[in-house]
Amino acid sequence: MAAVVLLLPWPLNYLPVWLLLLSLVVLDCVRSQRRINARHGEIKLLDNSQLHWLGRDWLILGTPWMSRAGMLLRLRDTTTARRHLLWVASDSVDQGEWRDLRRVLAEQKYQPPH
Incomplete structure (x- = not known):
């Protein structure tokens, strides 16, 4: 859902908001991957x-x-x-x-x- 919202056309004056939302999505993906890797094991x-x-x-x-x-x-x-x-x-x-x-x-x- 977040990717769909971020891929929609945004007005140029909302660029800082778009960058903030994009950063939050990327950070959440990184955090999720770290949690998965921390629990990986035999x-x-x-x-x-x-x-x-x-x-x-x-x-x-x-x-x-x-x-x-x-x-x-x-x-x-x-x-x-x-x-x-x-x-x-x-x-x-x-x-x-x-x-x-x-x-x-x-x-x-x-x-x-x-």
Whole structure:
């Protein structure tokens, strides 16, 4: 939506407003990419509804929400109790591994989120 608004013809006297809006859109894109890169990493599924990600062990809270596009995991750090939502995109995993991951996660029993 922001790109459509910025691509519309603007009067010349609105150039400072247009530049400000363009800067905000670019900064938001950069910030979003940094957040994605900070959460990028290998996930190892452990026993008892736990996984290892970003050098920490996480407990999976509740049943993961799954769709064809991906799955949303509610996690709690086992050492600090910090909570985190993790979206695992299906296109970031090999197709066979994706099927196996969905099957394993669907069969596990999870702690209810408190």
